[in-house]
Amino acid sequence: MGAVPQLVISTVLLGGIYALIAVGLTLIFGIMRVVNFAHGEFLMLGMYLAFWAFALWGLDPYVVLVGAVPIFFGVGLVTYALVMRGVVKASHNVQIFTTVGLSTALQNAALVVWTGDFRVVRPWHSGVVIRLGEAAFNLSQVVAFAVAVLFTAALVAFMKWTRAGRIMRATAQDVEAATLMGIDTDRVYRLAWAIGLVCVGIAGVLMSPLYSVYPTAGLQFVLLAYVVVVLGGLGDMMGALLGSLIVAAVEVIGSYLVGSAWKEVIYFVLFIAVLVFRPAGLFGQRGSETLGA
Amino acid sequence: MSKRRGLPTALILLTAVTLVSAALVRDGEGQALQGEYKVGVLEPLTGALAFEGKRHLEGMEIMRDMINERGGVMGKKLVFAVGDAVDPTAAASEANRLITREGVKIITGTFSSRLCGAASETAARHNVIYWETSCVDPRFNKRGLKNVFRTEIDATGFGWYNIEFIAKHLAPRFSLKPNELKIAFLSEDSSYGQGVTEAARDRARRDFGMQEVALEYYNFQTINDFTPIIAKLKQLNPDVVHHIAYSNDAPLFWRQSREQNFIFKALVHAGATGYGGADFGKATGADGNGPFALLEPGPGFRVEALRPEGQKIEREFRDAVQKKTGSYPLGGHQLAAGGLWVLKLVLDQAKTDELEKFRSAVMALDLPVGSVINGWGIKFSETGQNANERVQHYMLQWQNGQLVTVWPEEFSTLRAKWIPLGAWDQRK
Numbered sequence: 001m002g003a004v005p006q007l008v009i010s011t012v013l014l015g016g017i018y019a020l021i022a023v024g025l026t027l028i029f030g031i032m033r034v035v036n037f038a039h040g041e042f043l044m045l046g047m048y049l050a051f052w053a054f055a056l057w058g059l060d061p062y063v064v065l066v067g068a069v070p071i072f073f074g075v076g077l078v079t080y081a082l083v084m085r086g087v088v089k090a091s092h093n094v095q096i097f098t099t100v101g102l103s104t105a106l107q108n109a110a111l112v113v114w115t116g117d118f119r120v121v122r123p124w125h126s127g128v129v130i131r132l133g134e135a136a137f138n139l140s141q142v143v144a145f146a147v148a149v150l151f152t153a154a155l156v157a158f159m160k161w162t163r164a165g166r167i168m169r170a171t172a173q174d175v176e177a178a179t180l181m182g183i184d185t186d187r188v189y190r191l192a193w194a195i196g197l198v199c200v201g202i203a204g205v206l207m208s209p210l211y212s213v214y215p216t217a218g219l220q221f222v223l224l225a226y227v228v229v230v231l232g233g234l235g236d237m238m239g240a241l242l243g244s245l246i247v248a249a250v251e252v253i254g255s256y257l258v259g260s261a262w263k264e265v266i267y268f269v270l271f272i273a274v275l276v277f278r279p280a281g282l283f284g285q286r287g288s289e290t291l292g293a
Numbered sequence: 294m295s296k297r298r299g300l301p302t303a304l305i306l307l308t309a310v311t312l313v314s315a316a317l318v319r320d321g322e323g324q325a326l327q328g329e330y331k332v333g334v335l336e337p338l339t340g341a342l343a344f345e346g347k348r349h350l351e352g353m354e355i356m357r358d359m360i361n362e363r364g365g366v367m368g369k370k371l372v373f374a375v376g377d378a379v380d381p382t383a384a385a386s387e388a389n390r391l392i393t394r395e396g397v398k399i400i401t402g403t404f405s406s407r408l409c410g411a412a413s414e415t416a417a418r419h420n421v422i423y424w425e426t427s428c429v430d431p432r433f434n435k436r437g438l439k440n441v442f443r444t445e446i447d448a449t450g451f452g453w454y455n456i457e458f459i460a461k462h463l464a465p466r467f468s469l470k471p472n473e474l475k476i477a478f479l480s481e482d483s484s485y486g487q488g489v490t491e492a493a494r495d496r497a498r499r500d501f502g503m504q505e506v507a508l509e510y511y512n513f514q515t516i517n518d519f520t521p522i523i524a525k526l527k528q529l530n531p532d533v534v535h536h537i538a539y540s541n542d543a544p545l546f547w548r549q550s551r552e553q554n555f556i557f558k559a560l561v562h563a564g565a566t567g568y569g570g571a572d573f574g575k576a577t578g579a580d581g582n583g584p585f586a587l588l589e590p591g592p593g594f595r596v597e598a599l600r601p602e603g604q605k606i607e608r609e610f611r612d613a614v615q616k617k618t619g620s621y622p623l624g625g626h627q628l629a630a631g632g633l634w635v636l637k638l639v640l641d642q643a644k645t646d647e648l649e650k651f652r653s654a655v656m657a658l659d660l661p662v663g664s665v666i667n668g669w670g671i672k673f674s675e676t677g678q679n680a681n682e683r684v685q686h687y688m689l690q691w692q693n694g695q696l697v698t699v700w701p702e703e704f705s706t707l708r709a710k711w712i713p714l715g716a717w718d719q720r721k
Contacts, residue, residue, distance in 0.1 A: 211541070211545070216341045259509055259510070260511035260522055261509075
């Protein structure tokens with residue numbers, strides 16, 4: 001029983017990290033119907049951005065965060081124009097091969113340019129430990145969680161209450177009807193891709209004080225992001241946040257009770273069960289998984 | 294007439310004496326090399342293991358240049374055909390390419406226990422020699438393959454050494470008998486981690502009756518949080534944590550143990566990655582004091598404790614690494630280079646890469662501990678494994694940002710500190 005407070009706090013904080021990564025992935029899937037297999041590599045680029053800014057100019061990752069938004073928005077626009085525009089209306093197979101290719105290319109470019117060395121970002125807050133009774137946690141983790149909640153809320157608000165958000169939702173619901181209504185769907189896709197990359201880029205920057213930075217760092221997290229997106233409901237951002245907490249709970253409590261070796265078995269069984277029995281996800285609307293297909 | 298004939302004769306004699314003297318002075322250095330001899334080098338150069346694979350390749354290249362300065366192999370210039378073994382499938386296909394396209398008769402590599410099995414199976418199908426310098430999977434030499442040889446210790450040896458150190462060096466300093474020690478085994482779940490951990494568990498229980506309080510395996514590529522494991526271990530209160538880790542999980546476990554104020558008396562690891570890699574020091578800085586890693590020798594190593602021929606090659610190798618990388622040789626450099634040097638000794642003896650004669654030369658090599666790089670000795674068993682007791686290993690400890698040699702004490706000028714480990718803020 002003494003470990004319960006620690007397990008609860010670890011679940012919430014780890015869930016926040018997963019949510020940061022999954023929100024961008026679910027946005028891209030929800031609007032564009034593209035499963036971005038290069039998502040982990042954009043996370044890795046966010047981590048390297050924080051690393052180099054810290055190593056070269058001593059910039060704290062929280063300062064870098066401000067610059068990361070326009071940088072990753074720009075990266076999103078460029079990669080959309082060069083890579084995604086040509087395949088966004090192609091079959092899912094083509095999209096999968098394209099994003100897997102993009103993933104491998106980015107991963108190996110990082111390996112060539114920055115080598116395979118593990119890099120570390122150690123700002124002052126990475127060593128700050130907060131103790132709450134029996135539980136302890138890291139300040140950088142708390143900030144990552146807070147930003148995840150704020151960002152998810154902001155994205156939900158953007159999608160719900162802005163004109164651009166309504167246009168994006170309309171495109172997601174029926175791309176042909178949206179086109180007939182005069183919506184420039186290419187512009188919508190470009191915006192969704194860029195915002196998705198901003199989300200994951202910010203996640204990378206925020207995670208840099210917590211995890212080692214290396215060319216395949218994204219792989220460590222992105223598999224979980226797919227599970228989260230399926231659990232939360234494909235394209236559902238609040239669902240992604242809740243799905244993240246569920247995956248984190250399975251991971252933390254499963255590791256504690258039955259051992260870490262079992263955690264992937266547990267959440268992938270859950271993943272398959274959701275796909276089979278509730279394909280729209282635990283929190284998604286029935287049928288949403290087929291929208292736009 | 295005699296003067297005219299005498300001058301060329303004297304010149305010829307002078308030249309001959311000079312050449313012979315030069316050869317005697319530097320073990321063949323400067324010999325004209327007759328053509329090239331190509332060896333296949335297989336390392337993970339992309340993907341998750343590239344950080345260490347590239348270090349191994351660098352060690353190979355440094356040693357290749359040293360070998361060529363000393364007469365090459367079998368009188369030929371040693372050259373490499375390099376393959377990228379990103380995963381077991383690629384290891385097998387790249388081995389195939391090196392054999393069929395590059396025409397190599399010997400392949401060496403491959404750092405990881407995930408890769409050496411697949412690559413050596415391919416080599417066996419082509420009757421090509423597989424010379425392993427790094428992987429420690431105990432199964433590697435237990436498949437009845439006549440073409441596989443390994444210069445590095447196997448995981449059984451890692452486990453043996455670690456428990457030896459814990460029982461005979463740590464336990465007395467904890468004022469405990471070995472059978473009073475509570476030990477928790479934590480490991481990544483590849484064949485490297487499992488091989489070392491199972492060997493250590495077996496010896497801890499069988500030879501010393503240590504009390505195993507936990508056994509926890511995890512996937513190093515997906516572990517993002519150790520707090521549930523730490524919460525569990527805290528309740529079990531082990532004296533020693535035996536942790537086999539890679540480079541991303543070792544700093545994470547250490548940092549989160551500090552955050553959770555998990556106090557144990559010692560942490561012991563084996564291998565050139567995880568706590569045994571330079572990346573751990575970079576990741577933890579001053580907070581990284583204390584963990585032990587079983588490795589090749591580091592700073593504090595008494596080179597003079599080696600045999601004269603071992604001292605010579607060890608010093609020259611260190612200088613070469615220092616010149617090329619600006620640092621002390623890292624574990625990857627030492628394993629790869631040490632193994633390649635032994636391959637040169639064998640080839641020079643065998644004078645051929647024909648498997649049967651090569652194998653006879655391998656079996657005939659009998660060098661005591663301290664004879665070659667890393668203070669190793671050589672005596673291969675019929676399975677192709679260099680005897681664990683000849684592959685001298687050393688316990689290193691992180692002390693103020695540096696991994697230094699602390700055991701066996703006859704090989705070290707430095708001594709282990711923080712035994713037992715105190716509070717996290719008192720390890721300065």
